[in-house]
Amino acid sequence: MVPDPTYGYTLALLSEVGAPPPPEDFAEFWTGRYERARRVDPAPVARPSRHGGSLHDVEFSSLDGVRIGGWLSLPVDGRVERGLVVGHGYGGRAAPDAVVPVERAAVLYFCARGMPARSRLPGIPDTARLHVRHGIAARETYVHGGCAADLWCAVSALCRLVPEAAARVDYLGGSFGGGIGALAVPWDERISSACLVVPSFGNHPLRLTLPCTGSGESVREYARDHPEVREVLRYFDAATAATFLRVPTHVGMALADPAVPPPGQFAVYNALAGPRERFLLTAGHTEYAGMGEEDRALRAAQRDFLNLSF
Incomplete structure (x- = not known):
């Protein structure tokens, strides 16, 4: 366990955490990946789900020829x-959420490549500790680049399956999904706004100095033995990417979190280039008194944010 899940940061200090500068070709790298992903035919398939009602099991194609699963x-x-x-x-997804955060919406819950329960793939570990290091030796092979492409291809699949959804597409993701969202959303002009919760992968140089119980610890250990990976991580820093994120973004951030250190979360929020709104959580990735009430308040804030006309 982490002795102090605040890592000694007060709210004032958290509000000052910045983002690492981008590599010179950062935008070129990400726009190139996005353009490749947009050329993918998602070939989506939707079937009635065993959960019944208006829910469907979905699969679609993503970059590198993989098939991604989820629910519509x-x-x-x-x-x-x-x-x-x-x-x-970073545990994957076993089922869609019980409550849809917006009305009159077609909602696509996707599982990123390699992740349970719908997108397990040969050769990609399905546990956080190993998945987070898959292909990390080079920026072209790092799995997080593929996961960002899965998000873009999920948008393509959603708009193909339900053309009316293209009128306005938003993104919502937490922890792993929050970090991947920060990496992916800046480059996709189809996405109108984003809600990120306790986003991971913010300010890697700082994260590598902070022991944690989450996937970041696996990366920290790897970087200790392979310092050259720091250069690769520069291209997958959610805080750096946030400096290019100009659509309205709502971020839920924890003041204490043993799995995703709060300084990294705040680094993402502080770096956002567009309109932003924050929601402070007492803690993340752990249970605490008042957690249920706080979670309901967060969901209400997200609903209000997503119902704004941008």
Whole structure:
């Protein structure tokens, strides 16, 4: 366990954490990946889900020829006015969320490549500790680049399956999904706004100095033995990417978190280049008194944010 999940940071100190400067070709690297992903035919397939109702099992193609799985939720009355793509934490996703965060929306819950339960793939570990290091030796092979492409291809699949959803597409993701969202959203002009919760992968140089119980510890250990990986991580820093993120973004950040150190979370929020709104959480990745009430308040804030006209 982490002795102090605040890592000694007060709110004032957290508000001052910045983002590492981008490599000179950072934008070129990401726009190039995005353009490749947009050329992928998602070939989506939707089938009625065993969960019943207006839920469908979905799969679609992503970059590198992989098939990604998930679920599509439709309004009970079939009236769709917008779309929402939802990510997940570093444990994957076993089922769609019980509560849809916006009304009149077609919602696509996707599982990133290698992740349970719908996107396990040969050759990609399905546990956080190993997944986070998969292909990390080079920026072209690092799995997080593929996961960002999965998000972009999820947008393509959603708009193909439900054309009405293209009127406005938003993104929501927490922890792993929050960090991947920060990496992916800046480059996709189809995404109108984003909600990120306790986003991971912010300010890697700082994260590598902070022991934690999450996937960052695996990366920290790897970097200790392979210092050259720091150059690769510069291209996958969620805080650096946030300096290019100009759409309205809502961020839920924890003041204490043993798995995703708060300084990294705040680094993402502090670096955002566009309109932003924050929601402070007592803690992340751990249970605490008042957690249920705080979670309901966060969901209400996200709902209000997503219902704004941007």
